[in-house]
Amino acid sequence: MESSPPSDPEVTGWLQTLGVASLCQWDVLIFLYRHQTTLLGTAELARLLGYASDSIVVALDVLESLALVTRSRVSQGARLYQFGLPLDSPRGAAFTQLQALVTDRAGRVRVAQQLRLDRTHGETLQAAKRFLAEAQQRLQVVRRYAQQREERKKTWRKAI
Amino acid sequence: MAEGDLIQTGIAGLDDILRAGIPKGNVILVEGAAGTGKTLLGMEFIYHGITQYDEPGMIVSFEVAPQKLIRDAANFGWDLEALQQQNRLKLLFTSPQVLSQELNSPDSLLMETADAMGAQRIFIDGISLLRTVPNTLSNGGNGNGSDLGHYRQLLQQLLAGLQREELTAILSHEVTAIEQQAFALEITEYLTDTVIVLHREPHRRGSRRSLEITKSRGQDYDTGRHTLRITAGTGLEVFRRVQIPPRDLARRQPTSTTRQSVIGSSPLDALFGGGVFDGSVTMVVGISGSGKTVLGTQLLLEGVANQKRGLMVSLDEHPEQVMRNAETLGLNLREHLDSGMIQFFYDCPRELELDVHFAHITRTIEAHNIERLIVDGMTSYTSSLEDTQPYREFFHALVTYSKDRLMTTFLSYENPELFGVNQFMPEFPVSSIRHYRG
Secondary structure, three states: OOOOOOOHHHHHHHHHHHOOOEHHHHHHHHHHHHOOEEEEOHHHHHHHHOOOHHHHHHHHHHHHHOOOEEEOOOEOOEEEEEEOOOOOOHHHHHHHHHHHHOOOHHHHHHHHHHOEOOOOHHHHHHHHHHHHHHHHHHHHHHHHHHHHHHHHHHHHHHHO | OOHHHEEOOOOEOHHHHOOOOEEOOOOEEEEEOOOOOHHHHHHHHHHHHHHHHOOOEEEEEOOOOHHHHHHHHHOOOOOHHHHHHOOOEEEEEEOHHHHHHHHHOOOOHHHHHHHHHOOOEEEEEOHHHHHHOOOOOOOOOOOOHHHHHHHHHHHHHHHHHHHHOOOEEEEEEEOOOOHHHHHHHHHHHHHOOEEEEEEEEEEOOEEEEEEEEEEEOOOOOOOOEEEEEEEOOOEEEEEOOOOOOOOOOOOOOOOOOOEEOOOOOHHHHHHOOOOEEOOOEEEEEEOOOOOHHHHHHHHHHHHHHOOOOEEEEEOOOOHHHHHHHHHHOOOOHHHHHHHOOEEEEEOOOOOOOHHHHHHHHHHHHHHHOOOEEEEEOHHHHHHHHOOHHHHHHHHHHHHHHHHHOOOEEEEEEEOOOOOOOOOOOOOOOOOEEEEEOO
16 A cells, blocks of 8 residues: 655654755755765766755755765865765654655655755855855965065065 | 686676686776666676675766666666675766876875775776866867877776776777767777677567677687677676587597487388487478477487487477377376476577577586487478578587587478478588478
8 A cells, every 4th residue: 555645744854853954955965875975076066966066065064064974085176975874863764754755756846845945044154154264264375475475575675 | 818817707608708707907898889788787797796706896987876776786686785885886976077087196086995995896887978078288178189189098097097906897888870989989999908899789670689799808709799688687698609619629529329219119210220329410301290299209208218318499389289289199298397307498489589599408408418309390490580591500509519419309390392492491411301291
């Protein structure tokens, strides 16, 4: 006998157990699950998934912080990404239910309806942190460059 | 070449036509059009490597989601998921661009992963996609000749990397009518060590698969197109083409002077000059209803009486029908079929594949140590095959095989025009022709 489709509260519950809040996070997660071990750069992931590169970067940050995905070091702009959730855990069980649900179009639509299309607060925070970190890195580079330039100037002045 | 220097594919029939395997370190190219079985061959090579030869492996895919590979493999009873969990298999999805970058990288993540799991085999599905990697040193790839130079360079880097890492690799390459792709394929054929070509061609209203080894450095192999089958639950199976000459050409065909009674009837034996020789092949010719099948049945029963196991091959009648007809004449075939002294092999003539048919016959003969063989009858082969050449090749091979094993063989042939012209009248060395009148 065919089992009845899960209710909306059940779907919401699974997503909450998993910690996934945006459609981009879900799409990245299910992609990495289906592709087992993925060796790609974020730009290629973005191209394959149809999202902007920065959205993918933020989604990966969140998924990694939730221990749903593992990432290797960077090699030539690419990383090894792996689905990292043990399926025999309560979160794994929630993922299995959701994964079974999205094997058809109707299920995919139901999951998508439960998720935000725009960035979640967590993602916005992650993006802001990342932006801040990158800005600080760039600032350091600029400061270092300015300092070197100043030192070169001093050397020239002495020589003149 | 010593067996230790060879690597077995584990694919049924393939190692046999490769004379026990492929020299270690050879890079193998598998080429073919869509649907010929390239991915399956690569996947099976990796799967058997792990499960039969304890050689961990990696499957690198650019286009097919590994989850689909897992699903497809499950149809053949191969649990790729479990092998991944045991860290003996890694399914890796990447892009041609990243792969080419990785090949240039001294601290490649790909090779690091291969090292970590002790991979010895690798399958890269769709190597032709390396052609799409833009040439950053020239014009970014505009489809001209320099792109092919760039592709050749990438491929050389890949092969060097595989050699450095001591990985035995299978690369799959699609065959299309696109000119640039054809050039790329030609380059790949030059650079790789072993080339396996897969074909899928229309046959009447159906289609047939075949496999051909066109090159393999450092070894001899069986040439020509061999039948390839994909069987649900099993995987690929290669059937050696029947007309291949024996490998040991210096070996002499055995001959016997021992005579056996045909059916235990002295007058008939007298017609043969005192019975049939072991290793003789007799063609029984007659019109329909003249008793060819009955003679064959009696020949088998006479063999059983002398502890000789028999096999009846038929494209016409099912075993039940032959047994029923025999019973009406008081011949108890069923008892001996049940005891295993007589085997019956029926094959449907409608889509007969000769290499497969021949393999089934020889396997039955070898498995049951058959000494008497009846083929009832040759006429059905003529109507099934439409072409004289494969018909002749098949019967040449069957007669040679039967003589090699010193079997007593009877071939029945329904021909109302025995001495008239018949386009399928075979030309091969049978020991005698007996003509039966109804």
